[in-house]
Amino acid sequence: MFSLDGKKALIVGVANDQSIAYGCAAAMRAQGADLAITYLNDTAEKWVRPLAEELGAEIIEPLDVSHPDQEAALFDVIRETWGQIDILVHSIAFCPKQDLHGRVIDCSAQGFELAMDISVHSFLRLIRLAEPMMQHGGTCLTVSFYGSEEVVEDYNIMGPVKSALESVTRYAAAELGDKRISVNALSPGPLATRAASGIAHFDAMLAAAAKRAPTHQLTRTEEIGAYAAFLASDAARNITGAVVKIDGGYSIMG
Template structure:
């Protein structure tokens, strides 16, 4: 139905072949996009580089948003190599374990600030860096979770953090809409990813979500990627500011 041939996409957040970011990268590449892929650090590189190479990524770089200068280096390379960017996929989040596993009201100021910086503010920084590379418009995507709007047991501090991310999506969409830059959050139900493994009792949440969802099975990274690719396409040019549930209908149930 649509093509991303010749479009340039940066995908941040691949940790392994089970990552949501990897599902997005696969789908973008399948529709013809050229890819830039990042990994967190040297330890992650040995897992991510082979995946990026298999996808034919033209740019491969480290990116730890907490390390000064790395984000600027990535966008500098994109500017030098491509001169533009059409799609940004931000699929990173972090919270210190001690804060994540405790009550929200007990989380430390330092832990909360770190979670907000990595999970939310880094997306805004990336959008700001992408803006001059999108003179003809583009699409910026991040990843949320329904724990942003409802209390999910054991999701704890990440609930308020994802709520902030979704609000940031709406404000960024409003501010950049006149430039043709669209901003969205992808909100799959529970997925068995490396990041999710840090949440206590996550297997119980997976089972409950599968049971409650009207279609009785969980989303896959391929499902998320398909939505990401569509939102990045010209056919989705009139969509912006959305939080897109990709959860087999789980979010409509009580």
């Protein structure tokens, strides 16, 4: 039904083979995309590089979005290697533990600023860097969660942060539509990833999610990847500004 042959995809956020970003990378590679995969730091590299090599990634580079020079360096490599980019997948989020585990009203200014910078503004920065290399259009994807819309116990400050992420997705989609660049957010149900494990009482959240969802199943990373690959294809070129639920119906239940 669709192909990503010849498309160049930058995947940001792979930590291990359970990562949403890895699911997206694997699905896009299976549909023919060429991959650039980043790792956070030297510690992460030993986990990420073997996965990237297994997927045949042509570019494997460090990227800590709290260091703008690394963002610029990454896109310099992409420009020199490919000269273009067609797909951007942003699957990163962070909040200091003391702020993540506390009440929203107790979140420190520093923690709030850091969470917004890494989880939200980094998406805008990466889009801005990708835009000049999306001469023939492109797709930008990020990852949200239902806690952006409704209060989810223990999700805390990440709820408002994800709300902001969804809002910038819509505004970026409006601004880039005439360049045939789509911007969408994937919104999976709770699933066992390394990043999500930092949430307090996360095992209980997973169990509650499986019970609540009409399918009584947790979302799998390969399901998220399959939807991401579709959104990155020409078949989905008129879908933009959407927050796509991939959650077994979790979000429809009262």
